[in-house]
Amino acid sequence: MKRAFSLIEVIFSICLLAIIITLINRNFSNIFNTVDSKKYKIQINQIKSGIKNVNSKRVLSNTKFLTQLDKATINKAGEKLFSNVLKNAIISSNNSWMKYNKNSYSLKLNNSKVNFKYKNNTFMCISKNEICKEFQ
Secondary structure, rough: OOOOHHHHHHHHHHHHHHHHHHHHHHHHHHHHHHHHHHHHHHHHHHHHHHHHHHHHHHHHOOOOOOOOOOOOOOOOOOOEEEOOOOOOOEOOOOOOOEEEOOOOEEEEOOEEEEEEEEOOOEEEEEOOOOHHHHHH
């Protein structure tokens, strides 16, 4: 008598394996989205802190407040963003931060864009979606 797997056993094993892989993939996807969100929250807080730090130094030295966060080219990947307020600038890319105006930036997060603006010495979220509350 030959000991081999029947066709039904092979199909059942493949289906079971596919279900397990799908569940694992979904969990890892959620983990990576959470990690990205936390990374960007940290970056935003660093930018806000850097603005306060630079403007405090300017008040003490009796100079004007910061008018621009960087000298990056608009809508160009590979530019150093927030270089006037961060020791290590954030590099712009099509998948994360991008400068789209003199003092306006967009952040691509979970297939949606969140817009930020530096105005009146404040870096603020100006998008109308719920995600802005997460970054405030």
